[in-house]
Amino acid sequence: MTSELARWLKPITSLKLTIFCLACAMVLVFVGTLDQVHIGIYEAENRYFKSFFLFFSPPHSELKIPWFPGGYIVGGLLLVNLIAAHVARFKLSWKKAGILLLHSGLILLLVGQLFADLFVDLESQMRLDQGQTKDYSESLYHDELALIDTSDADSDHVVSIPASRLHDRSRIDLPIDRLQLVVDEYYPNSALVNPTQLPSPNYPHLRVGPMAVAVQMEKTYKENERNQPSAAVSIFQNGQRIGDWSLAAGFPRPVTFQAGVKSYQMVLRPKRFYKPFAIQLLQFRHDRYAGTDIAKNFSSRIRLLDPAKHEDRESLVFMNNPLRYRGYTFYQAGFDNDDKTTVLQVAQNPSWLVPYISCALIVLGMLLQFGMHLVSFVKRRVIA
């Protein structure tokens, strides 16, 4: 190593930087965990850990003032520091072997998690009633407005707009038949109530159906609740109004309309992730301990259908025993509907093996390092 490079690397290899980063990480984890009480795990994860900065907004202002580095900066800096330190001080010797193994395990773990965070699809769920077959899973947090061209008998053409792009009075040009979507009104979270339950007839609401209106609600961050957006939208073609509708994610029944010669469906629904294969629920089982309601085990007997790969087989998914297939992993997450519906968590994590490898490296490194400490300590005592 040239001295020039070493001098240049010095500030980012320093142990002080390591300690500083670790301390920042502690603050981040601590504050982020406390805030979960208010904003839930998912939101806290995005604000504190999967972010570059923590922002402070003074009350009643749009201003966002960064006040602390977020997870990406702290983790990234730690990673750079770790790698640089090893490059600068690399020396192959038995004495350093433990430390080297341990830290390479850590580097692998950090890189693997960063990769998983950046490139992997969000987690989603597949809800299956007994006997039902699905080739898609649904997002736990996000919704989409889907416009489906149903005029072809063999296949549907689907255009999906993430709900995050829907705002009051936004205009969105759709890449299909020169259609244009205008959002007249958008509620990020809403509740469906009977029209007679409105406090007064003029209370702001969207009429979703003859027996249901949507009223705006505070956005929720609770763990077992999800936001149910509603929207009033109009469709234009070549500047001509085709019609206007109210849609609610809590009532995802498509509306149909005709534009020109073609017929379309439009629906606001949980965002879907289509898979190149399908899964059918054969049977869900929920065993309880004798004389109690405490769950002993849940399991789903499922059928995996993948004509392209000539797969048609049954499998059993239960606690601590997921199904892994074509890069996706299906876990038993829950149940509903008097034990007739299963909820499978779907995760896509191509780097799932990484933690196993890094774990092995870290354990090996630590045993080597502390083992050598112990041996030399005992030797010294024996001599003394």
Next chain:
Amino acid sequence: MRKFAPWIIGLVLLFWAVSRMLPPKEVPGFDVPGFGRLPVLVDGRVMPMDTLARVTLSEMNHHGAYTTATGNIELPSRGLMEILMRPENSDTAKLFEVSNQEIIDLFGSQDAKGQFVHYSFNELKPFFGEIEKQAGLAGQSDPEARNPFARGIIKLRDSLRVYLELKNTLQAEDSPDFGKEIRAFEAAIGPGMQAVRDRDANKPFNERDFERMLLFTQRYQNLTLAKYAYAIPNPQRPTENDGWQHISESLLSGITSGQVSYPAMIYGQLISAYRAGDVKGFNTVVREYGSYLSKTIPEKLNRPKLEFLFNEAQPFLQAMTLYVIVLVLALFSWLLWPKTLSKAAIIVLLGAFVIHTFGLITRMYLQGRPPVTNLYSSAIFVGWASVLLCVVLEWIYKNGIGSVCGAVIGFVTLLIAHNLQLDGDTLEMLRAVLDTNGWLATHVVGEALGYSAMFLAGLIGIIYIFRGLLTTSFDEAISRSLGRMMYGVVCFATLCSLVATILGGIWADQSWGRFWGWDPKENGALLIVLWNAITLHARWGGYVRERGMALMAVFGNVITSLSWFGVNMLGVGLHSYGFMDKAFGPLLAFIVSQLVIIGLGLIPPRYWRGIQARGKRSLLAQAQPALAQSGER
């Protein structure tokens, strides 16, 4: 003689502790231990009646005591016998504890302010409607958001329900003589069923027999509402979920078979004998039933029988007492007979550790699980592992620090466990996600080992600070050896918590589909790992030495207590099955105390008595040759 003194002191104390663990001698009167040993299925597991008594009574009041109307305290099993068989007595017993002033005010009572008030079932009777209403309202809010009133009223409602269910476990509570009643029922089945068949066939039927049958059936149908404890073994249908029946189910199934099952009959006889005060008859029936059980379901009796002995022995309570004695011996050893008393302390510490281990292993056998399955058992295990580490430290350093630390951590963790025990059955069945012994044995045990090492390092840090600040015997050798002890223990803590945390990630990957989910409990474990990493790197970089290490180790106590208990109080996330709220006050007090100690440790060293004394010693050492020389002249 000097040589044997520590052994004599130690062994006398140990014999005393062991003698308290032996099963009680037979006393004249009802065979209470015999009844306490009988098996019953509750919350999915077969336990002895004695455990049922202890668990339910500690739901009703925090002593887990059965206090009669006249103020006598009975054995838990005896109290349960009253509830099960003579409920008109137990209705007047002061079982239900209310500590919340707002609830006491709700009853419009002027009982002592700011104290626990104990009510009997009869005293609470006029307020049942109000309790049910208030608990219903309180139940509509999220568990984390409930105030002490809401939590208290729900707890009171639940314990009243359990009490009602208990009263109807072996009999219908209003029956004057249940043994007689079920004999009458058995006699009524044959004619009654004949009447039913005749009526269905539109033939003339005996109306009196028909009415009797109808009454009995309705009565036992109503009794099924009180299903909580299943006391009637049902060896005919031995699948796991049918192996035990509630008395009502057993009697109703008698309608089809034409006769009442033997265990139901036996319990009927027991109740009759108990109510009639027939000691001899009662004890004979208990013995007969015992031999019936060992013939029909011998494989289900081992654990309840052992559990009964375990309840009686209370090994953790004995160990706790011994840890206090160790502490007293070790502290006194600094004042007088240092060698004798410190050796006696080690002997008693080892004895206490053996008893602690015995308790831990018995629990593992009873549950068929690795040692840590809930917060209670984590406290037991953290204490056990700390004491083990202390024994190792004492063996290496032989300076008494190990005894003191072992005594303190052993005592405190067992005290914590003792308080957690009041939340219910500590050998409860595990939720589906926890139901894998492999992960429980590695991830959970690893985390608990990490906690115990963290607390040990923190305690050594505290000793370092106080000895340095307050004692003059704090020379460099002691300072260095304390520093080395902390360093070794922190290394061990890092190894355990890092490995356990990563294993936890892998477990999460297998059951929840992600390696890391930023769940509070995971974050708590991560905080420990990060803090250890900071401590070790700061030491390797030379930024801290012994004093800095001590300060950091004490702060480790804060982090560990947050990770162990604090995150459970947030009530967020997938790990929140260890939820608890009443520990908030003690946790806060502990954290404040640790911060105060850190503040004391930050006092500049020149004000530390230990360091001042060192300065004087070295001055003296310099001065001595000069003085000697001047004397020569």
